[in-house]
Structure formats: structure tokens, C-alpha cells
Amino acid sequence: MLKLRDGIVELYRKVATSLPPDIEDAVKAAHAQEADSSTAASTLAVIAENIKRARETFRPLCQDTGVPVFYVKVPVGLSHNELRSTILEATREATQKVPLRPNAVDVITEKNSGDNTGEGFPVIYFEETSGGTLTVDLMLKGAGSENAGQMYKLPLAEINAQRDLEGVRRCVLDAVQKAQGRGCPPYIIGVGIGATKDQVTRLAKEQLMRKLTDVNKAGELAELEQQLLGDINSLGIGPMGLGGKATALGVKIGVNHRHPASYFVDVSVGCWAMRRGRLIW
Amino acid sequence: MLGDETGAAHMVDRRTLTLPLSAEDVSSLRAGDLVFLNGLLITGRDKVHKYLVEQRPPKADFPFDISGTVLYHCGPIMRKTEDGYSVVAAGPTTSIRVEMYEADVIREYGLRGIMGKGGMGEKTLKALQEAGCVYFHAIGGAAAYLADRINKVVTAWKLEEFGSTEAMWFFEVKDFPAIVTMDSLGNSMHKEIEKTSFRRFSELILSKGQGTGQKS
Numbered sequence: 001m002l003k004l005r006d007g008i009v010e011l012y013r014k015v016a017t018s019l020p021p022d023i024e025d026a027v028k029a030a031h032a033q034e035a036d037s038s039t040a041a042s043t044l045a046v047i048a049e050n051i052k053r054a055r056e057t058f059r060p061l062c063q064d065t066g067v068p069v070f071y072v073k074v075p076v077g078l079s080h081n082e083l084r085s086t087i088l089e090a091t092r093e094a095t096q097k098v099p100l101r102p103n104a105v106d107v108i109t110e111k112n113s114g115d116n117t118g119e120g121f122p123v124i125y126f127e128e129t130s131g132g133t134l135t136v137d138l139m140l141k142g143a144g145s146e147n148a149g150q151m152y153k154l155p156l157a158e159i160n161a162q163r164d165l166e167g168v169r170r171c172v173l174d175a176v177q178k179a180q181g182r183g184c185p186p187y188i189i190g191v192g193i194g195a196t197k198d199q200v201t202r203l204a205k206e207q208l209m210r211k212l213t214d215v216n217k218a219g220e221l222a223e224l225e226q227q228l229l230g231d232i233n234s235l236g237i238g239p240m241g242l243g244g245k246a247t248a249l250g251v252k253i254g255v256n257h258r259h260p261a262s263y264f265v266d267v268s269v270g271c272w273a274m275r276r277g278r279l280i281w
Numbered sequence: 282m283l284g285d286e287t288g289a290a291h292m293v294d295r296r297t298l299t300l301p302l303s304a305e306d307v308s309s310l311r312a313g314d315l316v317f318l319n320g321l322l323i324t325g326r327d328k329v330h331k332y333l334v335e336q337r338p339p340k341a342d343f344p345f346d347i348s349g350t351v352l353y354h355c356g357p358i359m360r361k362t363e364d365g366y367s368v369v370a371a372g373p374t375t376s377i378r379v380e381m382y383e384a385d386v387i388r389e390y391g392l393r394g395i396m397g398k399g400g401m402g403e404k405t406l407k408a409l410q411e412a413g414c415v416y417f418h419a420i421g422g423a424a425a426y427l428a429d430r431i432n433k434v435v436t437a438w439k440l441e442e443f444g445s446t447e448a449m450w451f452f453e454v455k456d457f458p459a460i461v462t463m464d465s466l467g468n469s470m471h472k473e474i475e476k477t478s479f480r481r482f483s484e485l486i487l488s489k490g491q492g493t494g495q496k497s
Binding site: 039042043046047049050053054057059060061062063064065099100101102103112114142144147159160170173174177180181182183184231234235236237238240241242243271272273 | 360
């Protein structure tokens with residue numbers, strides 16, 4: 001799996017140093033909407049320049065190269081364990097080569113492993129696929145935005161959120177209001193709804209892998225995504241939380257069936273530097 | 282616009298500051314001012330703050346005098362070179378994580394500036410007023426751009442012990458852009474924006490009937 005390892009090292013480099021075109025386009029569109037010489041416009045101009053500079057010089061866009069999160073679609077017969085060790089080897093190599101910031105810290109000893117590997121680090125999700133192609137999706141999830149995420153258990157009297165999509169809308173607005181500028185807006189918001197806590201957090205984060213141009217297959221959710229984007233951008237938090245129109249670039253919602261007695265909503269916050277990419281093998 | 286490279290005109294109120302800052306520099310700065318920093322600043326994040334507050338190392342322990350300088354909340358990506366280190370990426374980290382320590386650090390070490398992202402709380406805002414210090418907001422995620430404003434890696438403190446992300450780096454910066462968002466008079470842009478957005482948030486969640494799902 002030597003060549004696959006090299007491919008994953010290159011995937012790391014690409015994801016850490018260049019933003020997907022849909023996000024870059026959205027940053028540019030947001031810039032065009034802000035008033036000339038406002039703080040928001042100046043901020044977005046620097047962000048756009050940073051995106052360009054990072055890509056041209058192959059340097060990470062952000063010093064926080066985050067928690068690597070892998071979503072791997074595996075053809076029948078390929079060993080998950082072997083793939084896992086290939087990913088770990090590639091992670092160690094990429095940490096040196098790209099370079100990535102070493103971010104894996106042992107909770108007991110407080111020691112940084114130095115190579116971005118450790119217990120449950122990187123995060124790797126495997127899924128079997130019927131096709132013959134191995135697909136490796138990688139997200140580098142910055143901690144500033146990760147810390148801005150929230151989970152809700154409905155109903156929630158504080159914001160009068162009941163167990164329906166209107167309740168979900170309230171949760172998302174509450175999460176963004178509480179996050180303010182702390183997670184590097186303009187944000188990409190992922191929402192997961194379902195029966196169990198572990199499932200909705202994963203589902204919410206998976207939504208961040210969707211392209212901004214992607215339209216939700218469920219009409220009701222597509223509508224809610226649009227409405228939430230408008231609502232969030234009327235809050236005035238703006239780029240970096242310093243005021244302005246662009247508080248979010250996109251909202252993506254995913255649903256699972258829920259238990260009659262449970263209604264969990266997880267809101268995963270992605271920073272403007274929403275770094276994601278795909279390797280097809 | 283902040284940068285020369287964007288090809289756009291500078292904002293008229295562009296202001297250049299030389300570190301260390303004086304009490305007069307600080308008292309003349311107002312929330313909303315765009316500034317460019319020049320000179321020697323230091324970095325420090327979670328571990329540095331915890332250590333400074335718990336161990337209270339004397340000022341003489343640091344390789345340079347840190348009075349009057351700016352403490353930048355940053356855990357950079359560094360690359361080891363033949364003759365030391367170079368900066369690869371160096372944007373700000375979220376400041377609120379060190380809220381419980383910052384007021385003590387400002388008072389104890391005579392800092393004139395704190396720089397990070399996301400702003401800080403009431404305790405720090407009060408310390409800024411009492412000690413004569415300001416909070417600068419750097420642009421989050423603009424790590425390659427900001428690394429290019431660091432001319433020289435002068436030295437590091439606690440590099441072995443804390444590792445390169447958490448160490449205190451001494452950086453010589455040139456035209457490092459930032460926005461004053463909390464000043465020494467008690468003004469905070471973060472507080473203002475949170476207030477305004479909360480009003481809008483309240484409208485957005487009050488404007489609807491319970492669970493009607495209709496559009497606003």
C-alpha cells in the first residue's frame with residue numbers, strides 16, 4: 001500500500017494548503033456584498049489573499065491543521081485494518097512533509113505525540129461500498145470552530161424549541177448566536193437530527209463534506225437550509241465576528257429516523273477555512 | 282484594505298505602532314482602529330498562560346524584556362532549519378480559552394497588548410482598563426498571510442518543555458495587521474456586536490408561532 005500512502009500524503013497537502021473551489025467562490029461572493037472599506041470587507045480581502053498565497057506557496061492556510069477526519073468508502077474485500085495503518089503512516093509522513101501542526105495530545109500525560117497520531121486520532125470512519133473504487137475523503141477540522149459546536153435535546157423551553165423543524169431552526173440560530181466570532185466566521189454549518197447523541201454528532205459533521213452548491217434531496221430540508229442561511233446572515237455577526245453581512249456561507253442538514261421519545265439536534269460549526277478533499281483510488 | 286498585495290488603497294485611518302507600546306499609545310487607541318504592528322512580540326497560548334499564573338516566573342527568566350509588548354495567542358507551525366526555526370503559518374487562536382488567566386498575566390508582566398481572535402470577557406476588559414492595555418484582533422485562519430509579516434524568529438522560551446505549538450516564541454514583526462476590538466476605556470466591539478445580534482436573534486425566534494414551520 002506504498003502508493004496509496006503517498007496518495008494520502010498528497011491528499012493531506014492539498015487539503016491543508018488549498019480551499020475547495022466552492023468555498024473560495026463563496027468567500028469572494030461574500031466579499032462583494034460587504035460595504036467598501038468596512039472591517040468586514042478588509043477582513044475578507046485578507047482571507048482571499050491568504051487563500052491565494054497558501055495555495056501558491058503550498059503552505060497550510062491555517063496554522064491549526066486540525067483533527068484529520070477520514071470518511072473511507074471501501075470496496076468489498078479490502079482490509080479495514082490495513083487501510084487504517086496506511087492512513088496512520090501517511091499521517092506521520094504528512095506531519096513532517098506538509099508540514100502539519102502536531103495536534104494529538106495524550107489526555108493523561110498531556111504529551112503531544114508529535115506526529116498527529118494517537119488513540120482515536122485521526123478520526124477514521126469506514127463504510128463498505130458495492131463498487132470497485134476506494135474513496136478517501138479527508139476533512140481537516142480546526143479546533144476553534146469545533147469548540148463552537150453545540151448539541152440540543154428537544155424540547156428546549158429556553159428557546160421555545162419543540163420537536164419539529166421549527167425547533168431545529170431555533171437550535172441552529174442559538175448555536176450561531178452563542179458562537180459569535182469565536183469559530184472564525186463566515187461559517188459553514190452542519191446539522192444532524194436523529195435518535196442518539198453519537199449518531200447526530202457524526203451526521204452533523206458529515207454535512208460539512210457536502211459542496212455548498214449541493215441541494216438537499218428533501219425539499220423541506222432544502223427550504224430550511226435556505227431559510228437558516230438568510231436568518232443567520234441577518235444576525236450581523238459578520239466575518240471574524242467583527243460585524244457585517246457574511247456570518248455563514250452555507251447550512252447543510254442531515255436526518256436519521258428518531259426514536260418517538262428522542263429528538264437530538266447537533267450543530268457542527270465549520271470555519272471559513274473548511275478544508276476537505278477526496279482521493280479516488 | 283489591509284494589505285499592499287491586494288492592490289487596493291489603504292484605509293485612511295491606517296496606523297503604525299512600534300513595540301513595545303507606551304501608556305500613551307494605549308490610551309490613544311480606540312475599538313475599531315486598524316493598526317499595523319512593528320517590533321518584537323511574544324506568543325503564548327494555553328500552557329504559557331497556565332504556567333505564568335501558577336508558577337509566576339520572574340521577568341528575568343525571559344530571554345528579553347517583555348514589558349510593554351504584545352502577547353499574541355498563537356500556536357504556529359514552525360519548521361526547523363539549519364540555523365534555527367522558520368515560521369510556516371501563524372494565525373491567531375481563540376482567546377477566550379485563556380480568559381481565566383489573562384487579567385493576572387497583564388498585571389504581573391506589564392503587557393500593553395493582547396492579540397488573538399474572538400475577543401475576551403469582562404475580567405480581561407476590566408484589566409485592560411486598569412492596567413492600560415488593549416486587545417488586538419488578528420484575522421483568524423489567515424496564517425500564511427500573517428506568517429509573511431513575521432520578519433524574524435528571534436528566540437523561544439519553554440520550547441523543550443511545552444513543544445513548538447505551546448512555547449513562547451519571540452517574533453520580530455513588520456506591518457502585522459490587526460484591529461483594536463477592546464480598548465483601555467472599556468469599549469468592546471465584541472460586546473456590542475453580541476448585543477445587536479442577540480436582539481435580532483430574539484426577533485427571529487419570537488417572530489414565529491410555536492412549531493408552525495412557516496417562513497419568516
